[in-house]
Amino acid sequence: MIHEELPKLTDFPYGLIAITASKTPKMASILHFCGYMHPPTEEDIKTLELELDIDEEFGLVGRINKDVFVVVAPKDIVERCTANVENHAVKIH
Numbered sequence: 001m002i003h004e005e006l007p008k009l010t011d012f013p014y015g016l017i018a019i020t021a022s023k024t025p026k027m028a029s030i031l032h033f034c035g036y037m038h039p040p041t042e043e044d045i046k047t048l049e050l051e052l053d054i055d056e057e058f059g060l061v062g063r064i065n066k067d068v069f070v071v072v073a074p075k076d077i078v079e080r081c082t083a084n085v086e087n088h089a090v091k092i093h
Helices: 042-054 075-083
Strands: 014-020 030-036 068-072
Touching: 014 042, 014 075, 030 042, 030 075, 042 068
Parallel strands: none
Antiparallel strands: 014 030, 014 068
């Protein structure tokens, strides 16, 4: 059996972030980061919104598209979110 090596968190070149609503973009807080190997699509955004809105583990139930929004992460944010993490394998779903 051939085992494909799973990507490391630091390998993701794209991402989505869940941020708090703010009239000043620089004041928004990043509440969640999700890395992608491909540019995120509208379907990826909708899927993450649903997951964050129904899974109590994230602490965002009922807040999605009210005061928390999922957006494509700019490259510098992706780099910051992946730069200081342990380089461990991640589950791909």
